[in-house]
Amino acid sequence: MGIPAVAEPADHRRRPRRRGETLRAGILDAALAELEETGYAGMTMERVAERAHAGKASLYRHWNGKAHLVFDATxxxxxxxxxxxxxxxxxxxxxxxxxxxxxxxxxxxxxxxxxxxxxxxxxxxxxxxxxxxxxxxxxxxxxxxxxxxxxxxxxxxxxxxxxxxxxxxxxxxxxxxxxxxxxxxxxxxxxxxxxxxxxxxxxxxxxxxxxxxxxx
Amino acid sequence: MGIPAVAEPADHRRRPRRRGETLRAGILDAALAELEETGYAGMTMERVAERAHAGKASLYRHWNGKAHLVFDATxxxxxxxxxxxxxxxxxxxxxxxxxxxxxxxxxxxxxxxxxxxxxxxxxxxxxxxxxxxxxxxxxxxxxxxxxxxxxxxxxxxxxxxxxxxxxxxxxxxxxxxxxxxxxxxxxxxxxxxxxxxxxxxxxxxxxxxxxxxxxx
DNA sequence: GGAATTAGTGAACGCTCAGTTCACTAGAGC
DNA sequence: GCTCTAGTGAACTGAGCGTTCACTAATTCC
Known part of the structure; x- marks a missing residue:
C-alpha cells in the first residue's frame, strides 16, 4: 500500500493523501476484500473506507452507493x-x-x-x-x-x-x-x-x- | 380487520387485542401487503407491525426475523x-x-x-x-x-x-x-x-x- | 516560489430501523 | 374471581447510511 510507514500525525487529515486513480484503486481493492469476506449483505461503506484508509466522503464522491462500487470492483x-x-x-x-x-x-x-x-x-x-x-x-x-x-x-x-x-x-x-x-x-x-x-x-x-x- | 371501530383509549395497550392464530394471520396479511408494495429490501418489521396494528415485540415472539416472516407469508x-x-x-x-x-x-x-x-x-x-x-x-x-x-x-x-x-x-x-x-x-x-x-x-x-x- | 484551485479527510450530525426490554394489561383457562 | 400468558406502546441502544463542514494535502498555473 502506498501510504508511507513514517510516524503519522494523530489527525489523519494532516497525513499524506492519495488522489485520483491511485485512491480509486485502493478503494476498489478494499471493496473486493470486504465483499469476499462478508458477502454483499455484510459489506458496509464505512468498513470499506476504513480498510482503504480513505474518507467515507471520498467514496461517495466517486460512487453513488454500494452497488456501483461493487460493480466497479468486480x-x-x-x-x-x-x-x-x-x-x-x-x-x-x-x-x-x-x-x-x-x-x-x-x-x-x-x-x-x-x-x-x-x-x-x-x-x-x-x-x-x-x-x-x-x-x-x-x-x-x-x-x-x-x-x-x-x-x-x-x-x-x-x-x-x-x-x-x-x-x-x-x-x-x-x-x-x-x-x-x-x-x-x-x-x-x-x-x-x-x-x-x-x-x-x-x-x-x-x-x-x-x-x-x-x-x- | 377484526379490530372494533369503537372509541379507543389513547394508549393502545388498553385496547382490545388479538391472540394466537388470529394475530398471526393479521401479521402475515400485513407482511404480504408490504412485500408486494415495497419489495423485500424495502420491507421493514416496524412497518409490518404498524400495518398489522400489532406490537413489534409480538412479531419477534413468533418469527426470529424478516426472512422467516416472509417465508410464512408466502x-x-x-x-x-x-x-x-x-x-x-x-x-x-x-x-x-x-x-x-x-x-x-x-x-x-x-x-x-x-x-x-x-x-x-x-x-x-x-x-x-x-x-x-x-x-x-x-x-x-x-x-x-x-x-x-x-x-x-x-x-x-x-x-x-x-x-x-x-x-x-x-x-x-x-x-x-x-x-x-x-x-x-x-x-x-x-x-x-x-x-x-x-x-x-x-x-x-x-x-x-x-x-x-x-x-x- | 507563490497563489489559486481541487479533492481528500476525520469528525460530527440526523435519521431509520433492527432487536431488545419493560411495566402494564387484555385474553384465556380453571 | 384468580392465575397465568401473551400482546402492547414506549423507550432504549447501537449500527450504518448519507451528508456536511472546516481544514489541508496535492496539483496546476503563472
Missing part, C-alpha cells in the same frame, strides 16, 4: 475468450468453462450478483451493465466452444439460440444463489450432460434421455 | 397439481404452467425469492424450505405435464431427469431476478420452445435447432 473478473483450454471435445470444453464460472461465482463475482439481484436493481445502470457483461460473455464463450467443436468435426447444433447458449449458465447462477457458493462436481457434470449437451449437440447426447416408443 | 402461494388446464399438447401445457409461475413471481413470491437469495441464506431453514417447496413443486408439476403428454400419445422423453424438468423454471427465476418482474410473452415462449421442449420432447422439437451436416 467488473474485471470475467474470463477472456482466448484463455480457454482445448480438451478435444465439446463436452470436455463445456465442463472446463462451467468449472471456471463456478470458481468465479464462489468469490466476489458471485456476491456481486447476489447483491444486485437482492436489491432489485434491475433497471439500475450498474446492474444492467454487470448483467450484460456476464450474460454476453457467457454466451460468447459458449458459442466459441460450439464453433470449435464444429471445426473439429463434432456433430453440433448449428443454429443454437442465445437462450440455449445461456441456459446452462443461468442454471448455474441460480444454483449458486439458491444453494450457496460450493458447487459439487456432479452438479456441473449434470448441467453439462443433462442440459447443455442436449441443447447444443443433440445428436451426441448421452443416454440420460431415452425416447419413449410411439403409442401403437 | 408459503401458500404455490399452485396445486390438480389445477392445471389441459391444452391438448405438451407445448401448450408448458406455456400455461410457465405463464402461471411468471405471474406468481411477479408478486410477493418473487420478492420472497429475491430476499432470500439476496441475504445469502442458503443454509437458513426457512430458505431451504422455500427452495425445496418451490423446486419440488416445479418439478412435480412439470413431470405431471410430461406424463399427461405421454398418455396422450405424444413422443416425449421418458427418462427426463430432475434437472431437465427444473431447467426452464431455474431460467425463468433467474430471468425475473436479473431483469425484473415483467416477463415478456416472447421470453416465456422462448424458454418453452428453445429449452424445455428440446429437453423434454426432443423428437418433437421445433425448427429452432437445425443440425449441422457431418463433415465429409
Amino acid at each position: 467488473r474485471r473478473a470475467l474470463p477472456e475468450p482466448g484463455t480457454l483450454a482445448d480438451t478435444g471435445s465439446l463436452r470436455g470444453d463445456l465442463l472446463e468453462l462451467m468449472g471456471l464460472f463456478a470458481h468465479l461465482l464462489r468469490g466476489p463475482l458471485g456476491e456481486a450478483v447476489r447483491g444486485i439481484v437482492g436489491e432489485a436493481l434491475a433497471r439500475e445502470p450498474s446492474a444492467a451493465a454487470l448483467r450484460r457483461e456476464q450474460e454476453g460473455r457467457a454466451v460468447e464463450l459458449t458459442r466459441s466452444l460450439v464453433e470449435r467443436a464444429a471445426d473439429r468435426g463434432e456433430n453440433v447444433a448449428s443454429g443454437a439460440t442465445e437462450r440455449q447458449l445461456e441456459a446452462g449458465h443461468a442454471i448455474l447462477r441460480m444454483h449458486v444463489l439458491a444453494h450457496g457458493p460450493d458447487v459439487a462436481e456432479e452438479t456441473l457434470v449434470g448441467i453439462v450432460d443433462e442440459v447443455m449437451m442436449p441443447l447444443l449437440a443433440p445428436a451426441s447426447r448421452r443416454p440420460a434421455v431415452r425416447l419413449r416408443p410411439p403409442r401403437p | 408459503r401458500r402461494a404455490l399452485p396445486e397439481p390438480g389445477t392445471l388446464a389441459d391444452t391438448g399438447s405438451l407445448r401448450g401445457d408448458l406455456l400455461e404452467l410457465m405463464g402461471l409461475f411468471a405471474h406468481l413471481l411477479r408478486g410477493p413470491l418473487g420478492e420472497a425469492v429475491r430476499g432470500i437469495v439476496g441475504e445469502a441464506l442458503a443454509r437458513e431453514p426457512s430458505a431451504a424450505a422455500l427452495r425445496r417447496e418451490q423446486e419440488g413443486r416445479a418439478v412435480e408439476l412439470t413431470r405431471s405435464l410430461v406424463e399427461r403428454a405421454a398418455d396422450r400419445g405424444e413422443n416425449v422423453a421418458s427418462g427426463a431427469t430432475e434437472r431437465q424438468l427444473e431447467a426452464g423454471h431455474a431460467i425463468l427465476r433467474m430471468h425475473v431476478l436479473a431483469h425484473g418482474p415483467d416477463v415478456a410473452e416472447e421470453t416465456l415462449v422462448g424458454i418453452v420452445d428453445e429449452v424445455m421442449m428440446p429437453l423434454l420432447a426432443p423428437a418433437s422439437r421445433r425448427p429452432a435447432v437445425r443440425l449441422r451436416p457431418p463433415r465429409p
Whole structure:
C-alpha cells in the first residue's frame, strides 16, 4: 500500500493523501476484500473506507452507493475468450468453462450478483451493465466452444439460440444463489450432460434421455 | 380487520387485542401487503407491525426475523397439481404452467425469492424450505405435464431427469431476478420452445435447432 | 516560489430501523 | 374471581447510511 510507514500525525487529515486513480484503486481493492469476506449483505461503506484508509466522503464522491462500487470492483473478473483450454471435445470444453464460472461465482463475482439481484436493481445502470457483461460473455464463450467443436468435426447444433447458449449458465447462477457458493462436481457434470449437451449437440447426447416408443 | 371501530383509549395497550392464530394471520396479511408494495429490501418489521396494528415485540415472539416472516407469508402461494388446464399438447401445457409461475413471481413470491437469495441464506431453514417447496413443486408439476403428454400419445422423453424438468423454471427465476418482474410473452415462449421442449420432447422439437451436416 | 484551485479527510450530525426490554394489561383457562 | 400468558406502546441502544463542514494535502498555473 502506498501510504508511507513514517510516524503519522494523530489527525489523519494532516497525513499524506492519495488522489485520483491511485485512491480509486485502493478503494476498489478494499471493496473486493470486504465483499469476499462478508458477502454483499455484510459489506458496509464505512468498513470499506476504513480498510482503504480513505474518507467515507471520498467514496461517495466517486460512487453513488454500494452497488456501483461493487460493480466497479468486480467488473474485471470475467474470463477472456482466448484463455480457454482445448480438451478435444465439446463436452470436455463445456465442463472446463462451467468449472471456471463456478470458481468465479464462489468469490466476489458471485456476491456481486447476489447483491444486485437482492436489491432489485434491475433497471439500475450498474446492474444492467454487470448483467450484460456476464450474460454476453457467457454466451460468447459458449458459442466459441460450439464453433470449435464444429471445426473439429463434432456433430453440433448449428443454429443454437442465445437462450440455449445461456441456459446452462443461468442454471448455474441460480444454483449458486439458491444453494450457496460450493458447487459439487456432479452438479456441473449434470448441467453439462443433462442440459447443455442436449441443447447444443443433440445428436451426441448421452443416454440420460431415452425416447419413449410411439403409442401403437 | 377484526379490530372494533369503537372509541379507543389513547394508549393502545388498553385496547382490545388479538391472540394466537388470529394475530398471526393479521401479521402475515400485513407482511404480504408490504412485500408486494415495497419489495423485500424495502420491507421493514416496524412497518409490518404498524400495518398489522400489532406490537413489534409480538412479531419477534413468533418469527426470529424478516426472512422467516416472509417465508410464512408466502408459503401458500404455490399452485396445486390438480389445477392445471389441459391444452391438448405438451407445448401448450408448458406455456400455461410457465405463464402461471411468471405471474406468481411477479408478486410477493418473487420478492420472497429475491430476499432470500439476496441475504445469502442458503443454509437458513426457512430458505431451504422455500427452495425445496418451490423446486419440488416445479418439478412435480412439470413431470405431471410430461406424463399427461405421454398418455396422450405424444413422443416425449421418458427418462427426463430432475434437472431437465427444473431447467426452464431455474431460467425463468433467474430471468425475473436479473431483469425484473415483467416477463415478456416472447421470453416465456422462448424458454418453452428453445429449452424445455428440446429437453423434454426432443423428437418433437421445433425448427429452432437445425443440425449441422457431418463433415465429409 | 507563490497563489489559486481541487479533492481528500476525520469528525460530527440526523435519521431509520433492527432487536431488545419493560411495566402494564387484555385474553384465556380453571 | 384468580392465575397465568401473551400482546402492547414506549423507550432504549447501537449500527450504518448519507451528508456536511472546516481544514489541508496535492496539483496546476503563472
